[in-house]
Amino acid sequence: MSNDTDWLVGAGLALSAIAATAMLQPRPRTSPSPAPARLPPRTGPHPRASVRAARRLNRAAGMLAASVLADSSVEHYRGSFKNKAMVTPLAVSALTLAMSAHGTADRRPWAHRLRDGSYLLAAATGLIGTGFHVYNVTKKVGGFSWQNLFYGAPLGAPMAILLSGLLGFCSERVRDTSRARRPHVFGLPAARTIAAVTAAGLLGTSGEAGLLHFRGAFHNPFMAVPVTLPPLGAALLFNAAARDPDDDATRAHPLTRAWMWLLAAMGFIGIGFHAYGVSRNMGGWRNWSQNILAGPPLPAPPSFTGLALAGLAALGLMREHPDA
Amino acid sequence: MSVEMSDDPQATPRAIEGRAPDVFRPGGWVPMRCHRDEDAVDFVIVGTGAGGGTLACKLAEYGFSVVALDAGPYFRPLEDFASDESEQTKLYWTDDRISDGANPLQLGSNNSGKAVGGSTVHFAMVSLRFRPEWFKSRTLLGYGADWPIDWREMWNYYTEVEQALKISGPITYPWGPKRPRYPYRAHPLNAAARVLAKGCEALGVSWTETPLATLSAPRGLAHPCVYRGFCVAGCSTNAKQSALVTWIPRALAAGAEIRDLAMVGRIEVDDDDLVSGVHYHRGGRWHFQRARNVVVAGYAIETPRLLLNSATDRHRDGLANSSGLVGKNLMTQSNQAVWGLMDDEIRSYKGPPSLAITEHWNYQDKGKDFFGGYAYMSQGPLPQLWANTLAQARGLWGARLVEEMTNYNHVAGLKIVGEMLPQERNRVTLADEVDQYGLRIPRVTYSWCDNDRRLIDHSLAFMTRALEAAGAKDIWTQDDDTCHLNGTARMGDDPRASVVDADCRSWDIPNLWICDGSVFPTVGGVNPSLTIQAIACRTADRIRAMARRGELTGQRATGTRTAAHATSASS
Numbered sequence: 001m002s003n004d005t006d007w008l009v010g011a012g013l014a015l016s017a018i019a020a021t022a023m024l025q026p027r028p029r030t031s032p033s034p035a036p037a038r039l040p041p042r043t044g045p046h047p048r049a050s051v052r053a054a055r056r057l058n059r060a061a062g063m064l065a066a067s068v069l070a071d072s073s074v075e076h077y078r079g080s081f082k083n084k085a086m087v088t089p090l091a092v093s094a095l096t097l098a099m100s101a102h103g104t105a106d107r108r109p110w111a112h113r114l115r116d117g118s119y120l121l122a123a124a125t126g127l128i129g130t131g132f133h134v135y136n137v138t139k140k141v142g143g144f145s146w147q148n149l150f151y152g153a154p155l156g157a158p159m160a161i162l163l164s165g166l167l168g169f170c171s172e173r174v175r176d177t178s179r180a181r182r183p184h185v186f187g188l189p190a191a192r193t194i195a196a197v198t199a200a201g202l203l204g205t206s207g208e209a210g211l212l213h214f215r216g217a218f219h220n221p222f223m224a225v226p227v228t229l230p231p232l233g234a235a236l237l238f239n240a241a242a243r244d245p246d247d248d249a250t251r252a253h254p255l256t257r258a259w260m261w262l263l264a265a266m267g268f269i270g271i272g273f274h275a276y277g278v279s280r281n282m283g284g285w286r287n288w289s290q291n292i293l294a295g296p297p298l299p300a301p302p303s304f305t306g307l308a309l310a311g312l313a314a315l316g317l318m319r320e321h322p323d324a
Numbered sequence: 325m326s327v328e329m330s331d332d333p334q335a336t337p338r339a340i341e342g343r344a345p346d347v348f349r350p351g352g353w354v355p356m357r358c359h360r361d362e363d364a365v366d367f368v369i370v371g372t373g374a375g376g377g378t379l380a381c382k383l384a385e386y387g388f389s390v391v392a393l394d395a396g397p398y399f400r401p402l403e404d405f406a407s408d409e410s411e412q413t414k415l416y417w418t419d420d421r422i423s424d425g426a427n428p429l430q431l432g433s434n435n436s437g438k439a440v441g442g443s444t445v446h447f448a449m450v451s452l453r454f455r456p457e458w459f460k461s462r463t464l465l466g467y468g469a470d471w472p473i474d475w476r477e478m479w480n481y482y483t484e485v486e487q488a489l490k491i492s493g494p495i496t497y498p499w500g501p502k503r504p505r506y507p508y509r510a511h512p513l514n515a516a517a518r519v520l521a522k523g524c525e526a527l528g529v530s531w532t533e534t535p536l537a538t539l540s541a542p543r544g545l546a547h548p549c550v551y552r553g554f555c556v557a558g559c560s561t562n563a564k565q566s567a568l569v570t571w572i573p574r575a576l577a578a579g580a581e582i583r584d585l586a587m588v589g590r591i592e593v594d595d596d597d598l599v600s601g602v603h604y605h606r607g608g609r610w611h612f613q614r615a616r617n618v619v620v621a622g623y624a625i626e627t628p629r630l631l632l633n634s635a636t637d638r639h640r641d642g643l644a645n646s647s648g649l650v651g652k653n654l655m656t657q658s659n660q661a662v663w664g665l666m667d668d669e670i671r672s673y674k675g676p677p678s679l680a681i682t683e684h685w686n687y688q689d690k691g692k693d694f695f696g697g698y699a700y701m702s703q704g705p706l707p708q709l710w711a712n713t714l715a716q717a718r719g720l721w722g723a724r725l726v727e728e729m730t731n732y733n734h735v736a737g738l739k740i741v742g743e744m745l746p747q748e749r750n751r752v753t754l755a756d757e758v759d760q761y762g763l764r765i766p767r768v769t770y771s772w773c774d775n776d777r778r779l780i781d782h783s784l785a786f787m788t789r790a791l792e793a794a795g796a797k798d799i800w801t802q803d804d805d806t807c808h809l810n811g812t813a814r815m816g817d818d819p820r821a822s823v824v825d826a827d828c829r830s831w832d833i834p835n836l837w838i839c840d841g842s843v844f845p846t847v848g849g850v851n852p853s854l855t856i857q858a859i860a861c862r863t864a865d866r867i868r869a870m871a872r873r874g875e876l877t878g879q880r881a882t883g884t885r886t887a888a889h890a891t892s893a894s895s
Contacts, residue, residue, distance in 0.1 A: 141518050150509060214509070217509055219543065220542075
C-alpha cells in the first residue's frame with residue numbers, strides 16, 4: 001500500500017473522529033435574546049423551533065457522514081482502492097461532514113445553496129455506490145449468493161451516505177419553510193416525512209447489521225442487539241409519523257424519544273463491542289493494523305446514532321409543530 | 325514444583341505432574357487428573373486423534389476414568405508451529421515402515437500424524453458427511469461392504485461433531501438429505517476456489533463452499549482463521565478445530581489424563597482372554613498401565629500393528645483376529661489432480677487449501693463406468709510441496725524446475741478424494757525389522773484394482789474439462805497420489821467377516837475396542853475425519869448405555885463420577 005493512501009485513510013479517520021466528537025459536544029446555552037420589538041406578534045409556532053430541528057438534522061446527517069467517512073476509508077483501503085471510484089465516498093462524505101458542521105452552527109432560517117448541493121451529491125453518491133456494490137456482488141462467480149453477499153461489497157453500506165444526503169436535504173427544506181405555517185418537504189409535513197425516512201433507514205441499517213452478524217454466526221449474544229432494537233425503533237417512528245397531527249395529546253412520543261436515545265447510545269456502545277471483536281483476532285490490538293481490517297468495522301455502529309439523532313430531530317419538530 | 329527441564333516437546337513429556345499444556349495461552353497450563361500405573365482405569369485409549377481424542381473426551385464427560393496415550397508430542401500451536409514446511413514435518417509419523425505392493429503408498433504427510441491430536445493437528449479440515457447409501461454400499465450400490473450402522477443414526481452424530489467443531493459451511497448443501505445449518509458461516513472463497521466454481525458452472529454441475537473445521541468467527545480463546553494458508557503444516561492461530569484444541573481440552577476438564585510421548589508397544593491379555601492393560605514406553609523406560617478396557621485408536625497402520633504385535637500363545641495371530649481380517653482391507657483414497665495455469669494471479673496458497681468443492685460424482689451414479697464416487701476440491705499447495713510435485717510428477721529439475729516455479733502464483737488445480745475399494749490383499753503386516761522401541765515395524769502393501777483405475781481416469785478426464793472451461797492453460801495431470809488410510813479392522817454384523825461390531829467392540833475380546841478409521845468397511849469419496857469423530861461419539865454413547873446395563877465385561881466400568889466431572893470446557 002502506498003504512503004499516499006495511508007495518509008488519505010489516516011486523514012479520513014482523524015477527520016471523522018474529530019467531527020463526530022465535535023458534533024456531539026454540548027453547546028453552551030446562549031441566553032435567548034429578547035425578540036426584537038419591531039416584529040409583529042405571530043401566531044403559531046416560532047420559526048426558531050424549525051431552525052433548531054433543522055440544525056439537529058444537520059447534526060444527524062453529519063454523524064452519518066462521519067460514520068461513512070471512517071467506514072469507507074477503512075474498507076476501501078482494505079480493497080486497495082482497486083477502482084479509482086472508490087475514493088468518491090471519502091471525498092463526498094468529508095464534504096458532507098463539513099457542510100453538516102456548517103449547518104449545525106448556522107442559525108439562519110433559510111437553506112444554504114452549497115449545503116443543498118452537497119447533500120444532493122451525497123444522496124446521488126449513495127445511489128450510484130449502491131449500483132457499484134450490486135455490480136461487484138453479481139459479477140463474482142456464484143452471483144447473488146450468500147458467499148458474495150457476505151464477502152463482496154456490502155450492498156447496504158452506500159445507503160448510509162444516501163441517508164445522510166436525504167436527511168441533510170430535508171434539513172434544508174425545514175429551514176426554508178420555517179416561516180411557513182408548517183415546515184414541509186416537497187409539500188409533505190416535514191417532521192413526519194423525516195420520521196418515516198429515518199425509520200426506513202433504521203430498518204435498512206439493521207438489515208445490513210443482520211447480514212454481517214449472520215456471517216459472524218451471532219457468535220456473541222450481543223450481536224443480536226442491533227437487529228432487534230432498531231426495528232422496534234423504526235416501528236415506533238412509523239407509528240409517530242402516522243399519528244393524527246391534530247391530536248395534541250399524542251405529540252410528545254416519550255417512548256419513541258427514549259427509544260431513539262437508546263439507539264443513539266447503542267451506536268456508541270457498538271464501537272466498544274466491535275473493538276472487543278477486533279481484540280479477538282490473532283494478535284489482538286497489538287496487531288491493530290491487520291485486525292482493524294479483519295475484525296468487525298469500528299465505524300459501522302455509529303450510523304445507528306446518526307439515524308437516532310435524526311429521529312429525535314423529527315420528534316422534536318413534531319412536538320413543536322402540531323401539523324409538521 | 326518441577327525442575328525446569330528442556331521444553332522440547334519431542335524430547336520431554338509435557339503432560340506430567342498433574343498438569344497439561346494450555347493450548348490457548350502461551351506458557352499456560354491446565355490441571356490434569358493423574359492416575360497411577362497400578363490403578364486400573366476404566367479406559368486406556370491408545371491414540372488421541374480424531375478417534376481416540378474424541379472418545380477420551382466423551383468417555384471422561386460420561387464419568388469414566390480415562391488415560392489416553394499418544395506416541396507424539398504435546399504441541400502448543402501458538403508457540404511451537406513455524407511458517408516453514410520443513411520444520412513442520414515434525415507433525416508426521418515418519419518412523420520406519422516398509423511400503424510395497426504394485427502401488428506403494430507414500431507414507432507421512434497426508435496420511436499420518438504423530439502428536440497429541442493425531443493427524444487432525446495438520447489435516448486439511450475438510451469435514452464431509454458420507455453419502456447415506458454408502459453405509460449400505462453392498463446392498464444398495466453393489467460394491468464393497470455394508471456398515472452395521474444406519475445412516476440416520478450417523479446423521480445425528482455428524483451433527484454433534486459439526487457443532488462440537490463449529491464447522492464453517494455453506495447455508496445450503498447441494499447434495500444429500502437435509503442437514504442442519506452449519507454452526508459457523510463459510511469462509512470467503514480464494515481465487516483457486518473460484519476457478520473450481522467457474523469450471524463447475526461451465527459444465528453444469530453444482531459446487532459449494534467446503535465445510536471446514538476452521539473458525540470463521542471467534543470461539544472462546546480460539547481466534548478466527550487469518551487465511552495464512554499453512555493449514556496442512558499445522559495451524560498456529562488455533563482457528564483449526566483439531567482434536568488438540570477441541571476434544572482434548574474438554575477431556576482434560578472432564579478428568580481425563582493425557583500422556584504424551586507414550587508409545588504403546590503391547591496390549592496385555594490375561595488368562596480369561598480379557599485385556600488387562602497396556603505396556604507403553606515413556607521417559608526412556610517401559611511402563612504398564614492397568615485398565616478395565618483398552619481402546620485402540622492408532623489409525624489404520626498403527627492399530628493393526630499393535631494388535632498383531634500383542635500376539636500371545638493363546639492369540640497367535642494377534643488380538644481380535646479370529647476372523648483373520650486384522651490388517652486386511654486397507655483402503656487409501658485416490659488423490660489425483662489436474663493442474664493448469666491461469667492468466668490472472670491465483671495465489672492458491674492463500675487461505676485454507678480446499679475452500680470449494682463439488683460432490684457431484686459422489687451423488688450422481690449415471691455416466692460412471694466404476695463403483696464408488698469422488699469429490700474434488702480446489703487446491704493450495706505450499707511452495708515446497710509444489711516444487712516436490714513438479715519434480716516428482718513431471719520430472720522437472722534444475723533450471724526447468726526453477727522456471728516452472730516462477731508460474732507458482734498462476735497455478736490452479738483440482739484434486740479428488742476418491743473412493744478405493746476394499747481388497748484383502750491390501751494390508752498391514754509385521755516386518756521382521758524393529759524400530760527405536762524394539763517393536764516390529766509395519767509392512768504396508770498396496771495395489772490398485774481396475775475399479776480404482778477407472779475411477780481415477782474418469783475423474784482426471786472430468787477435471788481436465790472443468791479446468792479448461794475455467795480458462796486454464798498448459799493443463800497436466802498428476803496421476804499418482806493418495807491420501808487418508810482406512811480399513812484394517814473393519815466393523816460388521818458377522819464375527820467371521822469383521823473385527824469389531826457396530827459399537828467398535830472387538831468380537832473376540834469384549835473389553836478390547838477399536839475406534840478410529842480402521843473400522844471403516846468402505847471409505848466413500850469424502851475425507852474421513854468427520855465420520856471417525858462421529859463413530860467415536862456413537863461409541864461413547866454405546867459404552868455408556870452398556871455400562872448402565874452392566875454389559876461391560878472385565879471388572880465393570882462404573883460411571884460413578886458422572887455429573888461432577890462431566891463439564892465441558894469449550895462448548
